[in-house]
Amino acid sequence: xxxxxxxxxxxxxxxxxxxxxxxxxxxxxxxxxxxxxxxxxxxxxxxxxxxxxxxxxxxxxxxxxxxxxxxxxxxxxxxxxxxxxxxxxxxxxxxxxxxxxxxxxxxxxxxxxxxxxxxxxxxxxxxxxxxxxxxxxxxxxxxxxxxxxxxxxxxxxxxxxxxxxxxxxxxxxxxxxxxxxxxxxxxxxxxxxx
Numbered sequence: 139x140x141x142x143x144x145x146x147x148x149x150x151x152x153x154x155x156x157x158x159x160x161x162x163x164x165x166x167x168x169x170x171x172x173x174x175x176x177x178x179x180x181x182x183x184x185x186x187x188x189x190x191x192x193x194x195x196x197x198x199x200x201x202x203x204x205x206x207x208x209x210x211x212x213x214x215x216x217x218x219x220x221x222x223x224x225x226x227x228x229x230x231x232x233x234x235x236x237x238x239x240x241x242x243x244x245x246x247x248x249x250x251x252x253x254x255x256x257x258x259x260x261x262x263x264x265x266x267x268x269x270x271x272x273x274x275x276x277x278x279x280x281x282x283x284x285x286x287x288x289x290x291x292x293x294x295x296x297x298x299x300x301x302x303x304x305x306x307x308x309x310x311x312x313x314x315x316x317x318x319x320x321x322x323x324x325x326x327x328x329x330x331x332x
Contacts, residue, residue, distance in 0.1 A: 156301040183215035187239040188256035202320040211328040239268030260288025269293035
C-alpha cells in the first residue's frame with residue numbers, strides 16, 4: 139500500500155512540475171486573473187459550472203471569491219450554477235440535463251461576466267452548452283480541462299489544460315490553478331498587486 143500511495147504522490151508532483159515548466163499555461167492563468175479583476179472592476183461577476191468533482195470544485199472556488207482567503211474583505215459576487223437544486227432538477231426534467239447550465243447562464247449572466255467551465259474531459263455537454271451561451275452573451279469564457287483536445291477548446295477565450303489524462307490529477311490541478319486565480323484576484327482588488 140505504501141508503494142501505491144507513493145506512486146500517486148509522485149504522479150501529482152509530476153503534473154505540478156509540468157505546470158511549472160509550461161509558460162503558455164502560466165500566461166493563460168495570468169490572462170484569466172486579469173479578466174476576473176477587470177470583470178469585478180466593471181461591476182460584473184464570476185459564474186462557475188461543472189459536474190461531479192468539477193461541480194464541487196466550482197462551488198469551492200465560488201466560495202473562495204464570495205467569502206475570503208487570506209484577509210477580511212468585502213465579498214465578491216461569485217456563484218456555482220448547480221447550487222439551486224430545484225432549478226437544476228426542473229430544467230433537467232422539463233428540458234434536458236444538457237441545458238441546466240446554459241439556462242442558468244441565460245438567467246444569471248450578463249455581458250462582461252466571466253464563466254469558468256470545469257470539465258476533466260472538456261466534452262461535458264452541459265458545460266459546453268453553457269460556454270456557447272456565455273459566448274453568445276458576450277461573457278468571458280474560461281475553460282479548465284485536461285490535456286486532450288476537446289469541445290471546450292472551441293468555446294473558451296482562455297483555457298487551462300492540466301497536463302494529464304488522469305481525472306484525479308486533473309482535478310488536483312484545477313483546484314491549484316483556481317486557488318492561484320482567487321488569491322491573485324483578492325490581493326489585487328483588496329490588498330496589493332501580486
